[in-house]
Amino acid sequence: MFPNKLSSLLFLPKSLSYSHSPLSSLPPRPSLLQTKQAHARIIVHGLASDVVLLGHLLSFLALAPSSSLEYSLSVYRTLSYPSVFASNNMIRCFAKSDSPRGSVVLYSSMRQGNVALPNSHTFTFVLQACSKALAIHEGTQVHSHVVKLGFGVDVFISNALIHLYSACCRMECSKRVFQENIHHRDVVSWNSILAGLVRDGQIGVAETMFGKMPERDAISWSTMIMGYVQNGQLEEGLECFKEMRERGLKPNEAILVTVLSASAQMGLLEHGRLVHSIINSLNFRMTTSLGTALVDMYAKCGCIEQSKLLFNSMHQRDISSWNVMICGLASHGLGKEALAHFETFVKEGFRPVNVTFIGVLNACSRAGLVREGRHYFKLMTENYDIEPEMEHYGCMVDLLGRAGFINEAVDLIEKMPAPPDPVLWATLLGACKIHGLVELGEMIGNKLIHLDPNHDGHYVQLASIYAKSRKWEDVVRVRRLMFKQNTNKIAGWSLIEAEGRVHQFVAGDRKHERSSEIYKMLETIGRRISEAGYTPNISSVLHDIGEEEKENVIKEHSERLAIAYGMLVTGVGDCIRIVKNLRVCEDCHEVSKMISQVFEREIVVRDGSRFHHFKEGKCSCHDFW
DNA sequence: ATAGGGTTAG
Numbered sequence: 178m179f180p181n182k183l184s185s186l187l188f189l190p191k192s193l194s195y196s197h198s199p200l201s202s203l204p205p206r207p208s209l210l211q212t213k214q215a216h217a218r219i220i221v222h223g224l225a226s227d228v229v230l231l232g233h234l235l236s237f238l239a240l241a242p243s244s245s246l247e248y249s250l251s252v253y254r255t256l257s258y259p260s261v262f263a264s265n266n267m268i269r270c271f272a273k274s275d276s277p278r279g280s281v282v283l284y285s286s287m288r289q290g291n292v293a294l295p296n297s298h299t300f301t302f303v304l305q306a307c308s309k310a311l312a313i314h315e316g317t318q319v320h321s322h323v324v325k326l327g328f329g330v331d332v333f334i335s336n337a338l339i340h341l342y343s344a345c346c347r348m349e350c351s352k353r354v355f356q357e358n359i360h361h362r363d364v365v366s367w368n369s370i371l372a373g374l375v376r377d378g379q380i381g382v383a384e385t386m387f388g389k390m391p392e393r394d395a396i397s398w399s400t401m402i403m404g405y406v407q408n409g410q411l412e413e414g415l416e417c418f419k420e421m422r423e424r425g426l427k428p429n430e431a432i433l434v435t436v437l438s439a440s441a442q443m444g445l446l447e448h449g450r451l452v453h454s455i456i457n458s459l460n461f462r463m464t465t466s467l468g469t470a471l472v473d474m475y476a477k478c479g480c481i482e483q484s485k486l487l488f489n490s491m492h493q494r495d496i497s498s499w500n501v502m503i504c505g506l507a508s509h510g511l512g513k514e515a516l517a518h519f520e521t522f523v524k525e526g527f528r529p530v531n532v533t534f535i536g537v538l539n540a541c542s543r544a545g546l547v548r549e550g551r552h553y554f555k556l557m558t559e560n561y562d563i564e565p566e567m568e569h570y571g572c573m574v575d576l577l578g579r580a581g582f583i584n585e586a587v588d589l590i591e592k593m594p595a596p597p598d599p600v601l602w603a604t605l606l607g608a609c610k611i612h613g614l615v616e617l618g619e620m621i622g623n624k625l626i627h628l629d630p631n632h633d634g635h636y637v638q639l640a641s642i643y644a645k646s647r648k649w650e651d652v653v654r655v656r657r658l659m660f661k662q663n664t665n666k667i668a669g670w671s672l673i674e675a676e677g678r679v680h681q682f683v684a685g686d687r688k689h690e691r692s693s694e695i696y697k698m699l700e701t702i703g704r705r706i707s708e709a710g711y712t713p714n715i716s717s718v719l720h721d722i723g724e725e726e727k728e729n730v731i732k733e734h735s736e737r738l739a740i741a742y743g744m745l746v747t748g749v750g751d752c753i754r755i756v757k758n759l760r761v762c763e764d765c766h767e768v769s770k771m772i773s774q775v776f777e778r779e780i781v782v783r784d785g786s787r788f789h790h791f792k793e794g795k796c797s798c799h800d801f802w
Numbered sequence: 803a804t805a806g807g808g809t810t811a812g
Contacts (some may be wrong), residue, residue, distance in 0.1 A: 230804070236805060262804055269805080301806045336807045343808090368808040399809045406811095431810040438811050466810065473812060497812045504812080532812075 186218050187233055208245050212237045216252070228260050233704070235266035236356050246274040265302055272306035280306030281315050288322070297331050304337035308344040316341045332361040336369055343373025351358040364392045368400055375404030397629065399432040411439045415448065427459065430467060437470040444756035444783050446478035447674045465491070469498040476505025479754050479781040479788060496527055503536035509788045512544025516553075531563050539570035542579070545801060550576045567598045574601050578608025583617065588752055597627050603635065610642045618642040626658070633664035651785060671735040671757040675746045682738040684730070689738075698741040699732060706771040714764045736765045740772065740780065752779040760784045770794050 196760070207215070212234060219230050231252055236726055238249045249270040254264055264287055271279035284303040287295045295303075300323055307316035320338055328334050335358045342351035351373050355366060367390050374383035387393070387401045398421045403736045405414035418436045421428065428436070433456060440449035453471060461467065468491040476482035488502045499522045506515035519537050523529065529537075534557045541550035554573055557563045570593060577586040586605055602621050609618030622639030629635060636659035643651040672681040680689065689695060709780035711729060761769070761784045769780050774794030782789045790797035 232804070239805085260804095265805070298804095298806055305807080331806090333806050340808065363807090364809045372808065394808090396809045401809095403809065403811095429809080434810045434812095440812090466812095470811060499812050792807095 186222060186224070186230060187215050187237075195262075207237045207241065209238070209241045210250075212241055212244075226255060226257070228256060228258065228263060231256060231412050232260055232263040232266060235263050235270065239266045239269035244268060244270065244273070246276065246279075248361065255542060259292050261296050261299065263288075264292050265296070265298045268299065268306065272302050272309060277306035277309040278312065278315075279495060281310075281312065281319075282784070284319070295326075297328055297334060300328055300331075300334045301337050304334070304341050308337070308341045311345055313345040313347065315339075316345070316606070324479070329357070330359070330361050332363060332366070335361060336363075336365045339366055339373070340371040343369055343376065346373070347381070348373055348377050364390070364394050364397065367392075368394075368396050371397065371400045371404075375400060375407065378408060380404055380408045380410065395426065395429045398426065399435065401434055403435045405480070406435050406439045406442075411443050414439045415443075415445075415471055428455065430461065430464065433461070434466055437474045438465075439529060441470075441474040441477040443679075444478050444672075444754075445674050445679065446475075446480065446754060447479050447677070449474040461538055463491075465493045465495050465498060468493075469495070470500060473501040473505065476501065477783070479783060479790075481509045481511065481788075482506060496530065496533075499527060499531050500530075500536060504539065505542055507536050507540035509790070510543045510799075512540040512546050512549075515540035517544070517551060519553075529561055529563075531556075531566060531569070534563060534565075535568050535572065538569055538576070542572045542576035543798075545576070545580055547576060547580045548580065567595075567601070570601055571604060574604045575608075578605050579611060581608075581612055583608060583612065583614065599625055599632075602628075603638070606635070606638050606642075610638060610645065613642075613645060615642060615646050615648070622655075630662050631664050633659060633666045636662075636664065667759065669735055669757065669759040671739040671755050673739045673743050673753070673755055675743065680739070680742060682735040682742070684735050684738075685733040686735065689742065691742070694745055695738055695741045697784040698744055699737060702744070702768075702772060702776075703732065705775050706768065709771060709775050711767065711771050714767060725772045731762070733766050734762065734765050736761065736782070737768065742771065743780075744776065744778070750777065752781060755780070755782045757782065757784050760786055761789060766796065770796055 212541045216234055219225060219227065219234070224230055231493070234252055235249060238244045238252070250269065252627055253259065253263065259267070262313065262527065264283065268280045268283050271277055271283065279458075280303050284295065284299065286292055287299065295710070300319065303319055304316060307319060323329055323334055323338070335354055338354045339351050342354065351370055353383075355362070355370050360365065367386070371383055372387055374380075374386060379638060383401065383404050387397065390397060398417070402414050402417045402421070405411070405417060414434065418428070418432065421432075433452060437449060437452050440452060452474075456463075456467060468487065472484050472488045472491075475481070475487065484502070484505050488498065491498060499518065503515050503518050503522070515536060519529070519533070522533075534553065536554050540546070540552060541553065552574060554565070554569070557569070558565060570589065573589055574586045577583070577589065583605070586608065590601050590605070602625050606618060606625065607619045609615075609621060619642070622635060622642065623636040625632075626639070636655050640652045640655040643655065668683055670681055670683050672679055674680075682689070687691075736755060739755045743755070747753060761782060766789070769782065769789070769791045772778060773780050773791035780791040782791070787798065
């Protein structure tokens, strides 16, 4: 009787067919709706308390992509004598839900004999729940039951234990289980421990493990690549990805998303494009995650138009897709567009979160939208009850300060509930420089030097404020102070991608193999832009050297070397894309504008805080950055 | 009569 009943009651009509991915050979998973329909048929047939049927129903619920814990519980509660099968699947439903601790409660009533006794499946599910809840205490107790009941040799269970300890960063315990199970080990055991090491920041150990693995699958590679990227070793991550491809292995979605993120962080457009073409050529389904990662990559690599096109073509957008788009528009100075996106986002029923407002406030500050900035700052706290963080204050101080509302900015800082980050004062110091406020600048500059005496940026800013108002003896004094303090100077660099490689330059760099050509090109550039009326602005140079030498120093800023190299290796009329870690200096900004005009070249520079698109002698930031 | 493990940013 069973097989027939089962198929007629649980099997679903073809027309409603299960969500079935052509790329996987997984068994079909009924949706929540389909499962509820099956439940209805069971009830209609008078079998509402059939343990076998309801057990299957629960297993469907545990697997359904979107299921409701309340519903699963209501099904489970109708059973007067739940089977192990039904109980295990109920534990699995808890494990998958937002209240994984429910699994542990049900498990202990099984242990007490109130319901069916646990079997090996019980342990995999309850341990999964402990991992998810980071319930190390409960997990350890379950571990002792596993040993006591002789389940320690079950590879599924010992892997679940390795995963549990890895998830809780108890790497010593994790390794012990791993070592004890030397005869019951497979690629999953290795992957679980690898993931733990990576999570714990032990990237070197993980690397060694990875090298020793007897077998590696897509998840092993993705864990390793992710490990590098999460630990900030972006180049190594991309290198690992390359090695994987050279071995003829196919990436999975997790790898692609991670690698896109690395390309985005480094600003490597060509690499990002390569990943995009891999996605297309392997016929990957364009999921929301992949789409969002691509939108982000193009925005962070300077192609905001491409980013917008992709965003508009997405079938489904989640809150992250919107956040990425809004922040991207903001970083390109497209303030109005970013705000329009925000409004649509709200109209579509999304609720903004704190990063959304970082994008919105950045949009205002980059585009100088003071009124809007004040409005959204208020909206964030009053309408959405989001506590502003340091970064939100940073945007506001920047916006108000640069627009000249210095007192309002000072007020905002002083009324903050938490002690202000020195960065906020530094931002305000920048505003004092723009508006030539020597006295306030002096006060803030001294305060900053006191707070953070090893940071060279504060001295530089203060000195340039003095320089701007021609207070030369103060310039010299501050500069001497800086040398005496032995400040840490953050080395500036610029990079450009060309001929399938990344070329990185520092100021005065002569290490590049085409160095002499680069310097010749610099001279040509200098001559041509001088003819067009350029004179160097050397106020930002503080070295104790003669005027002529100062000109040479700025002439050899890393950014210019990268641009000169770009002119050498790209075709006439091609866009030159530069990524740098610090902000562009005033003079380089001017020079880039001139080059864009004289050589009819579009130049896109991503600096430490935003994008500059130079075209026909103008910059997208309107010289306001 | 039946089920089980590991990887994903912004």
